[in-house]
Amino acid sequence: MARKKRSRSIVREFDEYFGSGTLEDWQRLCHDVGLDETPSSITQCRRAPKTVHINIRDLLDAVKxxxxxxxFANVHQLVQYTVSTRKFYPINQVKEMGPVKALLRRML
Structure with a gap:
């Protein structure tokens, strides 16, 4: 029960952080994950985070x-970190074209 509550909390927290999905919301995400250049369209913003390997829960903590x-230098390092810290994002809460989808990496 506590795990489910924590999962809902992290989803709600990310949704509040991200906003409604405007270009400015996407650009803020690109900036917050440490991209050097800010993409000028939502399509470019959706693609850009795929080059960055970060833990979503750590992103929210860092923003605060x-x-x-x-x-992380690669997916393997991100997976090792995520598994060892158990800082997973609930996969069943991912929206098809949402920002979390751009940040997710295959773990197992």
Whole structure:
């Protein structure tokens, strides 16, 4: 029960952080994940985070603290970190074209 509640909480927290999905929301996400260039369209913003390997829960914590989240050199390092810290994002809550989809990586 506590795990389900925590999962709903992280989903709600990300939705509040991201906003309604405007270009500005997508550009803020690109900036917050540490991309050097800010894409000029939503389509470009959707593609850009696929080059960055970060933990979504760490992203939310970093934003609250006004810092950049830890970036991993590759998916393998991100997976090792996520498994060891158990900082998963609930896969059943991912929207098809949403921002979380752009940040998700295959874990197992």
């Amino acid at each position: 603290q006004g810092r950049q989240p830890q970036r």
